[in-house]
Amino acid sequence: MPxxxxxxxxxxxxxxxxxxxxxxxxxxxGEDLLRKAIQPLLIQLADDAPxxxxxxxxxxxxxxxxxxxxxxxxxxxxxESLRKVLYESDNVFIQCEAAGCFRNLATCExxxxxxxxxDDDTQSCLGNILVQRVAEIDTMLESDDQDLKFCxxxxxxxxxxxxxxxxxxxxxxxxxxxxxxxxxxxxxxCMRANVLPVSLSSAAASCMLILSEENPTFSRWxxxxxxxxxxxxxxxxxxxxxxxxxxxxxLTVAGILVNAGVSFSLEGCLSHIVxxxxxxxxxxxxxxxDDFIGILPQARQADHDGLCSPQRxxxxxxxxxxxxxxxGLELLTNMLCLPEDCNEGEPNLQVQxxxxxxxxxxxxxxxxxxxxxxxxxxxxxxxxxxTVLGEWGTHYLAQQCKLLHACLNFxxxxxxxxxxxxxxxDGVYGIWNTLFLLFQHPDEAVAQSAxxxxxxxxxxxxxxxxxxxxxxxxxxxxxxxxxxxxGRSQEExxxxxxxxxxxxxAQLASSAQxxxxxxxxxxxTALKDRSLCVRLEAVNAVFDAFAEPETNDHYVNSGxxxxxxxxxxxxxxxxxxxxxxxxxxxxxxxxxxxxxxxKSEQ
Numbered sequence: 001m002p003x004x005x006x007x008x009x010x011x012x013x014x015x016x017x018x019x020x021x022x023x024x025x026x027x028x029x030g031e032d033l034l035r036k037a038i039q040p041l042l043i044q045l046a047d048d049a050p051x052x053x054x055x056x057x058x059x060x061x062x063x064x065x066x067x068x069x070x071x072x073x074x075x076x077x078x079x080e081s082l083r084k085v086l087y088e089s090d091n092v093f094i095q096c097e098a099a100g101c102f103r104n105l106a107t108c109e110x111x112x113x114x115x116x117x118x119d120d121d122t123q124s125c126l127g128n129i130l131v132q133r134v135a136e137i138d139t140m141l142e143s144d145d146q147d148l149k150f151c152x153x154x155x156x157x158x159x160x161x162x163x164x165x166x167x168x169x170x171x172x173x174x175x176x177x178x179x180x181x182x183x184x185x186x187x188x189x190c191m192r193a194n195v196l197p198v199s200l201s202s203a204a205a206s207c208m209l210i211l212s213e214e215n216p217t218f219s220r221w222x223x224x225x226x227x228x229x230x231x232x233x234x235x236x237x238x239x240x241x242x243x244x245x246x247x248x249x250x251l252t253v254a255g256i257l258v259n260a261g262v263s264f265s266l267e268g269c270l271s272h273i274v275x276x277x278x279x280x281x282x283x284x285x286x287x288x289x290d291d292f293i294g295i296l297p298q299a300r301q302a303d304h305d306g307l308c309s310p311q312r313x314x315x316x317x318x319x320x321x322x323x324x325x326x327x328g329l330e331l332l333t334n335m336l337c338l339p340e341d342c343n344e345g346e347p348n349l350q351v352q353x354x355x356x357x358x359x360x361x362x363x364x365x366x367x368x369x370x371x372x373x374x375x376x377x378x379x380x381x382x383x384x385x386x387t388v389l390g391e392w393g394t395h396y397l398a399q400q401c402k403l404l405h406a407c408l409n410f411x412x413x414x415x416x417x418x419x420x421x422x423x424x425x426d427g428v429y430g431i432w433n434t435l436f437l438l439f440q441h442p443d444e445a446v447a448q449s450a451x452x453x454x455x456x457x458x459x460x461x462x463x464x465x466x467x468x469x470x471x472x473x474x475x476x477x478x479x480x481x482x483x484x485x486x487g488r489s490q491e492e493x494x495x496x497x498x499x500x501x502x503x504x505x506a507q508l509a510s511s512a513q514x515x516x517x518x519x520x521x522x523x524x525t526a527l528k529d530r531s532l533c534v535r536l537e538a539v540n541a542v543f544d545a546f547a548e549p550e551t552n553d554h555y556v557n558s559g560x561x562x563x564x565x566x567x568x569x570x571x572x573x574x575x576x577x578x579x580x581x582x583x584x585x586x587x588x589x590x591x592x593x594x595x596x597x598x599k600s601e602q
Contacts, residue, residue: 034069038076045081050091057085057097064104071113079105079117087125095129096151099158102126106165118166123176127183130159134186141195153197156190160203163187167210174210178217188225191253193236198245205252212259222260233257237272244317247280247324251331258331264354270361277328278365285322286378286400292318293385300392319396322403329371329406332362336413355417368414369427375407375434377441401443408449411435415456428467432457436477439484444491451484451497458504472510475517478502482521496537499525503541515551519558527563532574533581536588539567543595549602567592 037059044056060078063069073079078101086098102122108114133156140152163183166173177183190196190204211218236253254263254273263269292299295311302309335358362368377383378400386393411431435457438450461467484490485498499522505511506518522545526538542564546555555561571589573582 031072034063034072035076038063038073038078042077042081045085050089050094053085053089054091054094054097057082057094057101061097061100061104064101067107067109070105070108070117071110074105074113074117079122083122083125086129092133092148092152092155095133096155096158099126099129099155099162103158103162103165106162106169109169111170114166114169115172118173123166123173126159126162127180130156131182131186134189137189137196153200157197157200157203160187160190160200160207164203164207164210167207174215175217178211178215178221181221184211184218184221185225191236193246193249198243198249202245202249202252205249205256209252209255209259212256214259219260222256234266234269234272237276244313245320247276248320248327250276251280251324251327255327255331258335263335264357270357273331274358274361274365274367277332278367278370280321280324280328281367281370281374283321283325284374285318285325286374286376286403288318289400290379290382293382296385296389296393300389303392315396319399322399325374326399326403326406329403329410332358332367333406333410333413336410336417368411368431371407371410372431372434374403375411375438377404377438401446404438404441404443404446405449408435408438408446408453412449412453412456415453415460428457428461429471432471432473436480439480444494448491448494448497451494451501455497455500455504458501462504462507468507469509471508473505473508475514478505478511478514478518481505482517485521485525492531492534495525495529495531495534499534499537499541503544506541506545515545515554516557519546519554519560523558523560523563526567527570532577532585535570536581536584539571539588539592543591547595547598552599552602555599564592564596 041056041060044052047053047056060073060082064073064078082098082101086095086102089095089098102117105117106114108117133152136152137156140149143149163173163177167177187204187207191201191208193201212222233253233256237250254276257263257266257269257273263273292315295314298309298311299315302312336355378386378397383397386397432454435450435454439447439454441447441450461471481498481501485495485502487495490498502518502521506515511518522538522541526535526542529535529538542560545551546560568589571585571592573585577585
């Protein structure tokens with residue numbers, strides 16, 4: 001269950017900061033300017049005066065904030081100088097600035113460069129600093145020096161984030177960290193949001209979450225680690241989720257429990273997890289953002305300057321809750337996934353029991369209604385206000401799109417489980433309408449996910465006779481779906497989903513009057529669509545919606561008779577056709593012969 005941020009988002013975040021060279025560094029001769037800027041800083045890093053070292057590290061933090069400077073900085077020896085300062089200095093302020101530079105370098109998207117920067121020596125240095133400083137946590141908690149305390153915990157946060165970034169970039173780093181027990185124990189010791197800054201606890205939990213994803217080595221360590229036993233982790237879910245950023249931490253911890261495979265076996269664990277998710281989902285951040293319009297410029301300026309401000313804190317708190325909601329929905333989505341060996345053959349009684357327990361918790365906590373209430377875009381005015389703020393604003397818009405994805409993926413998986421489980425969802429038509437409103441979302445990926453979820457919903461409806469007889473889809477919605485099918489600009493998967501939606505709608509009892517209209521779209525798609533996969537879906541839609549005698553008039557009036565007669569030449573393998581598509585093609589050709597025979601006998 002991925003919690004870590006996407007590479008694209010990390011890169012966008014890094015480029016919000018302007019390095020000290022500004023536009024000159026990009027201009028002709030910029031490489032020389034960069035070299036002239038860095039070389040004096042390397043000399044200053046070797047100076048004995050702490051103030052000089054601190055200023056040099058601070059300046060390098062600005063330079064390394066731009067990914068375009070990474071290669072040149074490493075070539076000039078920045079890595080070695082920073083590592084030496086980080087290891088030899090006992091000044092927390094200097095170590096924190098140096099760690100910030102390494103965190104910037106960890107955002108590098110070049111795997112080769114990343115391996116050069118974070119070689120064994122650098123990883124060892126960072127690990128040693130973490131272990132050393134974690135041992136001093138209790139002493140630091142008693143300190144009255146607030147600036148020192150803030151910088152100390154920020155240093156630990158930076159190192160945890162470095163390891164998170166490295167692990168999500170490359171399995172090599174995952175393997176290295178999974179066997180480094182002292183470092184893992186130190187990261188675990190940082191997961192104490194009840195006494196430590198929640199930002200540090202969240203960074204540590206995020207690192208653990210990444211490590212826990214399909215990692216047997218880490219799972220074995222986790223099982224035998226007394227400092228981070230499952231019972232203690234479960235207790236963390238009971239923290240005050242309404243406090244700023246606590247929900248994100250708690251649900252990240254829940255993700256570790258799910259990945260460890262104890263969410264169903266540990267007594268009370270499933271209830272704690274779903275209850276925590278329910279609490280997070282109760283807050284509609286997208287609506288609250290309408291009230292943030294007036295503070296966005298101040299928040300952006302504070303973020304650009306690297307300063308704290310009430311406006312920036314308020315915005316970050318809101319989006320931290322939004323990220324928590326994403327984590328919670330992704331957890332539920334993964335828990336709804338049936339193991340591969342359960343999709344065919346005899347039912348797995350253990351899995352059925354687990355799903356039954358999960359659905360009981362979902363119903364008790366009203367998860368479906370809370371999730372559907374989050375499934376809406378920002379208001380046009382709020383969307384525009386974020387957009388005009390450039391890359392900084394679009395970074396936040398991407399987070400809201402991610403929440404929509406998480407909601408839609410949850411419903412997609414929900415509707416694909418045992419048919420009767422759909423009865424746990426109240427207001428099927430209300431859910432359909434909510435999904436439908438996202439079919440034309442400006443983010444194509446969100447629109448595609450909405451169509452896939454709508455298709456899954458209607459497939460489930462057809463398996464429940466009461467819903468099949470009563471659910472009615474209005475003509476204007478059918479016409480829009482038809483338009484999406486024939487729209488040449490739409491993605492292949494989206495057209496497939498829309499064809500599937502039309503086939504399902506055609507099988508609803510209330511849709512008889514629309515069968516001719518639907519048949520025309522399906523006939524056109526089966527013959528004309530440029531994608532073999534879409535054409536195959538259209539042919540199968542004919543089988544599903546127009547096989548029975550009562551549909552014969554519509555079958556004729558829509559032109560399907562002529563279209564089906566001319567289908568076989570259209571159904572042929574294309575160069576590079578995947579094996580699974582070729583198998584489906586063969587099955588469709590066979591089924592087409594049976595269909596034609598069946599219709600001829602009517």
